Amino acid sequence: MSTGIDLAVSTVIFALRPGDAGRLVLSIPLVRRTRDPFEGRWSLPGGAADATESLAATAARKLAETTGLAPAYLEQLYCFGAPDRSPSGRVVSVVYWALVRADEAELAAEGENVRWFAADELPQLAFDHNLIVDYALWRLRTKLEYAAIAHAFLGPTFTLAELRQVHEIVLQRALDPANFRRQIESSRSVVPTGEHVTGGRHRPPRLYRYDGSVQLVDNGPLTSVAVR
Amino acid sequence: MSTGIDLAVSTVIFALRPGDAGRLVLSIPLVRRTRDPFEGRWSLPGGAADATESLAATAARKLAETTGLAPAYLEQLYCFGAPDRSPSGRVVSVVYWALVRADEAELAAEGENVRWFAADELPQLAFDHNLIVDYALWRLRTKLEYAAIAHAFLGPTFTLAELRQVHEIVLQRALDPANFRRQIESSRSVVPTGEHVTGGRHRPPRLYRYDGSVQLVDNGPLTSVAVR
DNA sequence: CTCTGTTCTAGTCAAACTGACTTTTACAGG
C-alpha cells in the first residue's frame, strides 16, 4: 500500500553564537535550496525519511551533515502535514528541534549554501518553515522555564552566571541573579564541582555540572531518545 | 521519490462513560484487527493517511467512522516512527488524541470489532499502542492541570460540580470544591449563564458556559485546528 | 598596601498563591 505521500524529516537547530557586538545571539543554521520548489530560498536542514533509520536518527544525521555537529539535546517538535504546504506534491514533515553547544557552534563551517541566521531576523523561508521556526522558538522558550535544558547550550561545567546568560538570551529579558540562583538550586538540576573560576575582577564563581540523575520532565513518550 | 515508508494516522479517543457502579469511567474505544499483523488484537482506530486530506481531518474522519462521533477537542499527540514498531514493514504513525462528550459517547455504537475499554484496564494491544495510550494519558492529565479542556467532556452548559467531577475522574484524586471553584474562576475560562439547576436536595448550583474568547494555551502551531 | 569597582553569594521582606478548613446559603424531602 502506498499513500502517494512523501515523508521528510527536518530539524530546527538552536545555538548561541557571537553576534555583532560580541554578544551571543540565538541562531539557527539554514540551507539554501538548489532546486525547485523555492530554488534559492533558505530552508531548514532536512531530507527524505530513511526506511531503516529511526526518525530521530535521521534528524541527527541531517544535523551532522549540515553543521558537522552532534546535538546536546534533540526532541520531536511536531508533524506538519497540511495538504498545500508544498507546491510540488504532498509532503509530510516530521520536525525535530535541537540544541548544540556554543563552543562547538563557533567551529561549525558555513558555506555558500549553509549559513547561520539570528533566530529573530530570519528571511522569508521556503515552504511553511517560518511557521515551524516560530513554533520551535515558542517551545524552546516555554520549556526553558520548567525544564533543565539550558545546560545543553554550554559545556560540561559552567557557572550560574553563564547559565543565567543562556536564559536571558533565550527569554529576551534580564533575570535577577539572586532569584535565579535560588530557582536553579531548588530544582536540584545542577551540582557544584567544588572548583572555582579565577581571573575575573570579582569574587570567583563556583563551577557547576548538570545532574542527569534527576529526571525532571518529559522527553516525549520514549524514556530516552535513541539517535542511533 | 518514494521512501518505502507507509504513513498512517491513529487517534486515542477519550470519553467518560458509565461503568460498573454507575460511576463515570475514563474510556477509550478500540478496534479489533481483522488481519495480520496482530490479527484479533485490539488496536487504536486509524488507517492510512489520505493524500488530499489534512492529517487532523483524517484523524477526525477515522474517529467518526469508528464511533459515529465528532470530537469536541482534537490535538496532535506525537509521531511514532521506530523502525521495528510493525513486523510487516516500516510504518510511521501520526497519532492524535481527542475528547468526546459523555452524552454522545453513551450513544456510540459498539460492535463485534469496536468496543470501549476503561483507560486503566487495557488488554495487550497491537503494535506499540499500549505505549501510545500511556503517553496520551500522561498528556491528558498534564494538560488538564494547566489548560481549560475538561469542558470538552461535557455539554455546552455545566455546573462546577460536573466540571470538578471530570477533573477528579481524570486525575484520579478528590479535589476540594471550594479551592476548585477559586482556581476555575481565576482562570476566567467559564462564565455563568445566569441559570440554575433545580431538583437537588441542596442549594441549586449555577450553570456555566465555556468562554472560548480567552485563549489560554497552545493547540500546537496552528492557531485553530482545521478538521475539514 | 589600600581603595575601588565588579560580581558572587547569602539573606530579608512583602505580596501573591495554595491547601485545608469553616461558615452561610438554599434547596428537597420527611
Place this chain on the structure above:
DNA sequence: CCTGTAAAAGTCAGTTTGACTAGAACAGAG
C-alpha cells in the same frame, strides 16, 4: 418546621515569588 446535602463564600497558615539589601572575594589602579 426540621434535617441532610451540597453550593457558595470566606478564613488562615504555610509556601512561593519578585524586589531588594548586604556581606564576601577577587583584580587592578594608585
